[in-house]
Amino acid sequence: MFQPQNLLQAFDRVTDYWSPKVVGRVNDQLLKVAKLKGHLVWHAHDTEDELFYVVKGCMRIELEQQVVELKEGDF
Template identity: 90%
Template sequence: MFESKNLLQAFDRVTDYWSPKVVGRVNDQLLKVAKLKGHLVWHAHDDEDELFYVVKGQMHIELEQQVVDLHEGDFFTVPRGVRHNPVAEQECWILLIEPASTKHTGDEVTPQTRSLDEQLA
């Protein structure tokens, strides 16, 4: 049976900042919800683009040559191979769309890094 999902209710599953949860799939792309506060880590995804869509709040994505500000309703795609660091001064809710092969923090490993299994839980 097919059923719809409510994006805002999906955020109820997120209990920790920087800990995305997979809420859907479109072909080889995963849809993940996350709550952000503070900064993650400078990293890159060598083979995958990553889309950030702000559902609630605001954030910015630091790139090596610029900073991209995002507000509710804004989205930005970080191209593959581009080093970036997501930052949210206050709590921000985002929807991420990225290939299933995307590592949470690229090749960087920090206490905030989450495996795909953790994101699926």
């Protein structure tokens, strides 16, 4: 059964950096929220995608061909 979730309230369950919490599911993919700080080492997932949505702060993603700067509200 579908239960509405509040994304901002989901962050209340995240107390540590780099400790993602599952807050939902979309088809066969998990929806996770996390608090990030510092650098994330480049990595890839062969069978899934990642979406980064910035709630607070900013994020810099260095891709192979470009650099993307995300600000609050960007994904």
